[in-house]
Amino acid sequence: MNALPIDPALAWESLPAMLRGLMTTVVVTVIVLALGLMLCVPVTLARMSRNPLLAWPAAVFVVFFRGAPLLILLYLVYYGFGQIEVLRDGPLWFIFGSAFACAVIGLTLNHVAFMVDVVRGSLEAVPAGLTEASAALGIPPRDTFRQIQLPLAMRYGLKAYQNEVVMFTKGTAVISVVTVIDLTAVANEVFELTYDPFTPMLTAGALYWCLVNLIRLGFRKLEAYLSRHHIAVEKQRQPASAGFTALAARWKLALSQKEQVL
């Protein structure tokens, strides 16, 4: 046994399987994030609606699925659907009977419940004055939502969303318990075959790390695009000499005030 706990040969050998697992992780993540984006806006609007028939079910949905532990939720979806005869004999069993689809359903329920509060907080952060100005201009409410509230909310909520995406991506590891062969499942399998815990887990960890940082870079690009109005302002202020002059002026002012006091 060498000094390193890692066996490079094993890592290299298991890499193709690991990458296939990573692919599954990525596919599940992308599908659930896409579903999440599609579903979270309508659910949020229902949650924020003044109509209790919309607001209450949405609120119950959020409270329930935010509170439900993901692992237990997945077990319930995966093993529970099979207990429902209508589903088992129904035409959609090819969905409810597949581990992959169950994982997607369970993750989506959880993810959407978390997203609703992210979206709601972001929408509420849009200053009321802007919505009013838009209404006063005769812009119809639907367009105000699409052109003013939503784009601004996206800017306000981007950081919170990035957090949710990163946590979620790493959290997809739980789907291995319902027999989906994702990255964690592959690493586990290698461990069980070799009794080497370090090599497969560290390899998987490195791959997760790469994935999460790719996401981070993507968000950085997105943020730069969405906050281009801020960047324009920064550029305007950028000339170093101007910044320095301002600093010097402030310093002088502080000094003169001090003198006055003295």
Add this chain to the structure above:
Amino acid sequence: MTSLATEAPMASPVAEPLRPIAVEMTGVDKWYGTFQALKGIDLTVRKGEKIVICGPSGSGKSTLIRCINRLEPHDKGTITVNGIELDGSPGRTQDVRLECGMVFQQFNLFPHLTILENCMLAPRLGRGVAKEQAEAIARRYLERVRIGEQAMKYPSQLSGGQQQRVAIARALCMEPRIMLFDEPTSALDPEMIKEVLQVMEDLAAEGMTMICVTHEMGFARRVANRCVFMDKGEIVEEATAEDFFGNPDSDRLKQFLAQILH
């Protein structure tokens, strides 16, 4: 009072043949919970008139002006704008908003859109104007408020005075027949107030119907046909600018004038 008062460009409304009514409010009440913000407001504004509304803070002036384009729904009485009665139906509200332009204390420019886009949005979405035409309209009004060269900047790159002029141009792009100003200079540094008032005076000279909530007494003297004094949700006094400042009737107005004129 010096030449400013005698130079008032508008003849007294009594001498003129009665022009058609632009805004008529009769017996308007407005409650916020148990607080009555407006008490039996009667106000008639004829086409081309310039009305200045002033009064201590919390007197209901902003509420009054916001009721005219239904940013606040009124609870009792009637409000008719260019023959359209505000009855709470979305269609009527929309029609009235197309008649009225509004300028706010806090400018309320859309921060994620350029100056030009700020001005193009409402004509495109509220009136269905084609893109090229909307741009031509926007550029025309931006020139008129003397800010054409800033068209591609973002609001945060402009000074307060410039932002407020853009807000006026943005409202004018909808070619409203009535302009509502809700303390347009109250959030501005002293040296920027003048440029905004100048734009408003130009607008007045062109015959726009204007209702302004403002404490700019010089502006009131030069431009207003009538000044309205509000206190505790009521219209206490209504007079020509000359009488309003030179010969106030009620004690409450005398007190108020003594306070703001130092």
